[in-house]
Structures are given as C-alpha cells and as structure tokens.
Amino acid sequence: xKNYYLAINEEINGLRDAYVGQVSGSDNLIFxxxxxxxxxxxxxxxxxxxxxxxxxxxxxxxxxxxxxxxxLYS
Numbered sequence: 001x002k003n004y005y006l007a008i009n010e011e012i013n014g015l016r017d018a019y020v021g022q023v024s025g026s027d028n029l030i031f032x033x034x035x036x037x038x039x040x041x042x043x044x045x046x047x048x049x050x051x052x053x054x055x056x057x058x059x060x061x062x063x064x065x066x067x068x069x070x071x072l073y074s
Contacts, residue, residue, distance in 0.1 A: 001025045005053035009060055010040035010071075017071035018060035020053045 006021040021044075023032055033044050047053040064070035 005047045005050045007043075007045040007047060007053045007056035007060070008036055008041050009043035010036070011042055012040045012071060014069065015071040016060070016064045016069050018057040018064070020050065020057050022050075 001024045003022055003024050006023060007018065008021050009016065009018045021032075021036070023029065029046075033041070036044060045053075045056060047056065061070060065073050
C-alpha cells in the first residue's frame, strides 16, 4: 500500500509547531485527522512525497521562529 505524508500544523496556547506525519492508503484519514485535531492540529495537508511535506513544514516553522510564536523556540 502506498504511503502518503502529511504536513501538520498545530497551535497550543497561541504558539505553533509544524511536523511531518505519515499514513498509508488504507488508513482512516477522518480518524487520523480528528485525533490530531484533539492534540491541537488546525491544518493537515496531504503530500505525495516526504520531501514535499518536509519543505512545507520547514517553511511554516521558519515563519513561526521569526515571528516569535514557535512552540519549541519562543
């Protein structure tokens, strides 16, 4: 089964973080996204390659760091 990669953005107490997730073509995306939403995710973008997801995540995190709102670096 083909794997897909997800660029996931989450916000906790006004601070943000982005990371890459992975699902297979047989995974229940509604369940996966609902679980991430309960953990603070507000954007989940599906990508065909890990590289594509990593690029999106890197851009988001750089923006959060420069704005002083990154969850881990503020």
